[in-house]
Amino acid sequence: MLSTLIRIFFGVDMALGFFNYAAWSWIVGNKFSIWFLLLSIFSTHLPDTDMIPYLLFRRRYRLISHWVLGHHPLLVLPLVATVSFGAAKVWIPDGLGYTVAIVTTGVFLHFVHDGMDSLGFPWLSPFSMIQFRFQSGKFSVVPQKEIDEWRERATLWMQRGSSAADEISGRTPPMTLAQLLFWGVGIMALVIFIMESSYRNHAA
Numbered sequence: 001m002l003s004t005l006i007r008i009f010f011g012v013d014m015a016l017g018f019f020n021y022a023a024w025s026w027i028v029g030n031k032f033s034i035w036f037l038l039l040s041i042f043s044t045h046l047p048d049t050d051m052i053p054y055l056l057f058r059r060r061y062r063l064i065s066h067w068v069l070g071h072h073p074l075l076v077l078p079l080v081a082t083v084s085f086g087a088a089k090v091w092i093p094d095g096l097g098y099t100v101a102i103v104t105t106g107v108f109l110h111f112v113h114d115g116m117d118s119l120g121f122p123w124l125s126p127f128s129m130i131q132f133r134f135q136s137g138k139f140s141v142v143p144q145k146e147i148d149e150w151r152e153r154a155t156l157w158m159q160r161g162s163s164a165a166d167e168i169s170g171r172t173p174p175m176t177l178a179q180l181l182f183w184g185v186g187i188m189a190l191v192i193f194i195m196e197s198s199y200r201n202h203a204a
């Protein structure tokens with residue numbers, strides 16, 4: 001459990017949350033806010049909250065992937081943009097565009113990260129389940145054979161009856177050096193932004 005939390009903390013989605021926050025705040029010229037930073041981190045993880053219904057219902061519906069609710073870009077992205085627009089209109093009317101941009105780009109970056117996987121990502125879902133992958137600078141369609149092989153392995157895994165803890169740790173791969181470096185650069189971007197924005201506010 002602890003190792004899973006550490007992997008999430010040092011994960012790629014966490015670093016993407018730092019980058020997303022620093023980039024939009026710098027573009028808009030906002031000062032540092034822990035709440036918008038947390039909102040950005042929340043949005044780069046948001047699609048994976050479909051792990052919760054997956055863990056609850058995987059046995060009943062014989063699910064082999066947690067990509068059931070949160071991983072349909074053509075549905076989720078407009079939905080997230082609309083909901084964040086509505087919520088910001090009520091609670092953060094003077095930060096409307098900023099809030100929508102942080103949340104929608106955060107969710108989009110999560111999908112980009114999922115799309116780096118060798119099995120690819122269904123970018124046109126729910127309208128088409130074709131999986132596209134982006135590897136070594138090239139965008140391509142994942143051959144059906146590879147997907148079928150993965151399905152077979154995942155079905156066996158399901159039939160063996162894995163525990164919820166196995167499910168989560170099995171889906172958070174061990175940390176790599178490249179990942180830690182990426183995380184480090186993300187933290188640096190965040191620190192540079194915080195220093196720059198406090199300097200800007202003192203100068204103004």
Ligand SMILES: [Zn+2]
Nearest residue numbers: 047048110114
């Ligand atoms: Zn995901």
